[in-house]
Amino acid sequence: MTPLKYLQAYPAHLQEQVRKLLAEGRLGEYLHQRYPGRHDVQSDKALYSYALELKQEHLRNAPNLDKVLYDNRLDLTHRALGLHTAVSRVQGGKLKAKKEIRIASLFKEAAPQFLRMIVVHELAHFKESDHNKAFYKLCEHMQPGYHQLEFDLRIYLTWRDLPQ
Numbered sequence: 001m002t003p004l005k006y007l008q009a010y011p012a013h014l015q016e017q018v019r020k021l022l023a024e025g026r027l028g029e030y031l032h033q034r035y036p037g038r039h040d041v042q043s044d045k046a047l048y049s050y051a052l053e054l055k056q057e058h059l060r061n062a063p064n065l066d067k068v069l070y071d072n073r074l075d076l077t078h079r080a081l082g083l084h085t086a087v088s089r090v091q092g093g094k095l096k097a098k099k100e101i102r103i104a105s106l107f108k109e110a111a112p113q114f115l116r117m118i119v120v121h122e123l124a125h126f127k128e129s130d131h132n133k134a135f136y137k138l139c140e141h142m143q144p145g146y147h148q149l150e151f152d153l154r155i156y157l158t159w160r161d162l163p164q
């Protein structure tokens with residue numbers, strides 16, 4: 001049985017569905033039907049505006065976002081699709097926490113739904129640091145259908161790893 005490294009947290013019957021699509025060579029078709037588009041958020045500047053807009057809409061009271069950028073060093077094998085950090089820096093004699101979000105560069109070429117999903121995920125971490133119930137509730141609030149999108153994103157990652 002092929003291990004599905006991006007889908008290991010999902011129930012066996014769901015993994016089985018993905019294995020079936022894989023075996024039939026239909027993973028690409030599954031994705032193309034549901035996610036035919038590509039977004040145009042191509043620069044770090046555009047990504048920052050994009051994230052800020054989502055934050056203003058849903059998390060007005062969360063701390064300010066200092067930086068949002070694409071990062072090609074995020075290691076997918078460690079399940080890091082995005083990163084959120086609060087880096088403490090001394091500024092004008094005061095300690096200030098800088099809020100940063102890094103998004104794996106592969107999302108540059110992804111469907112708009114996947115970009116939104118990952119940005120929502122990282123923004124939600126500013127309120128809930130763990131992947132607990134409250135965290136997913138917030139994600140689902142910011143992005144209805146969040147769970148399905150995260151599952152499909154993991155299918156997308158599985159597909160990307162296939163010899164093309």
Ligand SMILES: [Zn+2]
Pocket residue numbers: 121125131
């Ligand atoms: Zn997370």
